[in-house]
Amino acid sequence: MRTKFMFLFFKSPFENLKRHAEVVVSCSEMFEEAVKAYIKGDFDRFETLTDKVAELESKADGIKRNIRGHMPKGVLMPVDKYQFFMYLREQDKVLDAIEESLFWLSYRRWRIEEEFVEELEFMVKLTKKAIDYLSPMMDLALEYFKTGLREPRTKLKSVIRDIRQVEHEVDLLEREFIKKVFQTSTDPIYVFYATRLIETISSITDHAQNASDMMRAMIAE
Numbered sequence: 001m002r003t004k005f006m007f008l009f010f011k012s013p014f015e016n017l018k019r020h021a022e023v024v025v026s027c028s029e030m031f032e033e034a035v036k037a038y039i040k041g042d043f044d045r046f047e048t049l050t051d052k053v054a055e056l057e058s059k060a061d062g063i064k065r066n067i068r069g070h071m072p073k074g075v076l077m078p079v080d081k082y083q084f085f086m087y088l089r090e091q092d093k094v095l096d097a098i099e100e101s102l103f104w105l106s107y108r109r110w111r112i113e114e115e116f117v118e119e120l121e122f123m124v125k126l127t128k129k130a131i132d133y134l135s136p137m138m139d140l141a142l143e144y145f146k147t148g149l150r151e152p153r154t155k156l157k158s159v160i161r162d163i164r165q166v167e168h169e170v171d172l173l174e175r176e177f178i179k180k181v182f183q184t185s186t187d188p189i190y191v192f193y194a195t196r197l198i199e200t201i202s203s204i205t206d207h208a209q210n211a212s213d214m215m216r217a218m219i220a221e
Contacts, residue, residue, distance in 0.1 A: 012216055013070075013084070014065055014141060014142050014145060015142065016063055016066060016067045016069065017084075017087070017091070017138055017141075018062060018135070018138040018139065018142060019063050020063045020067070020088070020091060020092070021091060021134040021137070021138045022135055023056050023059055023060040023063065023095070023136045024060065024091060024092075024094050024095045024098075024131060024134055025131055025132055025134060025135045026056055027053050027056050027060075027095055027098050028098065028127070028128045028131035028132065029128070030049045030052055030053050030127065031049075031053065031094075031098045031101070031102065031124065031127075032044050032054075032124050032125065032127075032128045033045075033049055034049035034053070034102055034105075035049055035051065035105070035121070035124045036121070036128050037121065038105050038108075038112070039117055039120065039121070041111070043109055044130050046105070046106070047106065049102075050102045050103070050105075050106055052098075053098060053099055053102055054096075054099060057095050057096070057099050060092065060095050060201075063091075064088060064092055067088060068085070068088075077194065078145040079218040080143070080217075080218070083214055083217050083218050084108070084218065087211055087214035087215060087218065090210040090212045090214060091134060091207075092209050093207040093210075094131060094134070094204055094207045094208050094211065096207075097200060097201075097203045097206075097207055098202040098204055100200055101197065101200045101201050101204065104140060104196060104197055104200055105197065108193065110190070110193065112218035113138055113184070113185065113190075113205065115180075116181065116184075116194065117179075119173065119176075119177045119180065120177075120198075122173065123170060123173050123174070123177065123198070123201055123202070124201065126166055126169055126170050126173065126205070127170065127201055127204050127205055129166050130163050130166040130167060130170070130204070130205045130208040130209070131204070131205075131208055133159050133162055133163050133166075133208070133212075134208065134211065136159060137156065137159045137160070137163075137212065137215060140152045140155050140156045140159065141156060141215060141218070141219070144156060144219060152170045155220055156215065157216070157219070158213070160212040160213075160215060160216050163208055163209055163212040164209055166205060166208075167205040167206065167209040168210065169204075170202055170205045171202065174198055174199070174202040176213055178195050178198055179182065181194045181195060181198070182195075
């Protein structure tokens with residue numbers, strides 16, 4: 001494992017990466033609540049939660065800029081900097097995809113057809129499950145890179161596998177959900193709207209897995 005010299009004299013950039021992850025997780029909770037409000041037709045609450053997600057996205061952008069702008073120069077990182085910044089990029093794209101999903105919903109106040117509600121709620125629930133892994137994954141990463149102990153690395157690999165499994169489940173659900181939309185709905189505009197929404201929500205877990213893949217690369221030995 002590379003030197004942990006940085007942790008002795010500098011604030012670890014992984015600490016800000018952890019802060020960024022916490023913001024993303026907070027947004028996932030609001031995302032789930034916002035979708036539930038939309039399904040119920042409570043559009044005022046939906047708009048309020050969407051605005052809060054946008055505010056948190058701005059906060060996350062500030063953390064991201066701070067990470068990029070205050071990386072200690074000339075100090076050895078415990079990981080490859082390219083991998084570190086790629087991880088940050090994918091974690092940030094999780095939040096971007098959450099925001100895009102809510103914006104897409106907000107463009108028109110549709111009544112989600114009853115036969116699609118269960119699939120939509122389940123997809124959002126799985127999406128939140130994947131995102132919720134990001135914060136404990138960063139806790140374990142901080143512990144591992146500071147100590148070099150085997151136990152947090154082993155737990156990290158387990159979390160990475162869990163994220164990959166959830167992403168796989170969402171992929172399967174995405175295909176079945178879109179198929180059901182095409183087979184059930186006769187309104188071409190609704191089909192386009194629903195399909196685009198499903199794909200955008202599914203992309204959230206894609207980015208969560210991409211982030212976990214970069215974490216796997218960072219802890220490779």
